Amino acid sequence: MKRQFSRFQIVCITLLWAALCYIVLTTAERIDGPIILTLIISAALVFIPVIKALKRK
Numbered sequence: 001m002k003r004q005f006s007r008f009q010i011v012c013i014t015l016l017w018a019a020l021c022y023i024v025l026t027t028a029e030r031i032d033g034p035i036i037l038t039l040i041i042s043a044a045l046v047f048i049p050v051i052k053a054l055k056r057k
Contacts, residue, residue, distance in 0.1 A: 004053055004056060004057075005049070005050065005053040010050050010053065010054070013046060013050060014046070014047075014050065017042065017043070017046045020042075021039055021042075024038075024039065025039075
């Protein structure tokens with residue numbers, strides 16, 4: 001059985017994802033399609049479990 005996320009874990013995951021996006025966007029020479037697609041996919045992979053965890057509480 002899966003263990004549920006605590007609020008602290010949800011906040012940490014969200015902040016780490018935001019920091020990663022900031023680093024990617026500021027260090028990229030130009031922002032093109034693959035970078036945007038990668039950020040959208042990573043957002044889905046991060047926020048779908050987070051939203052599910054928040055709905056269960």
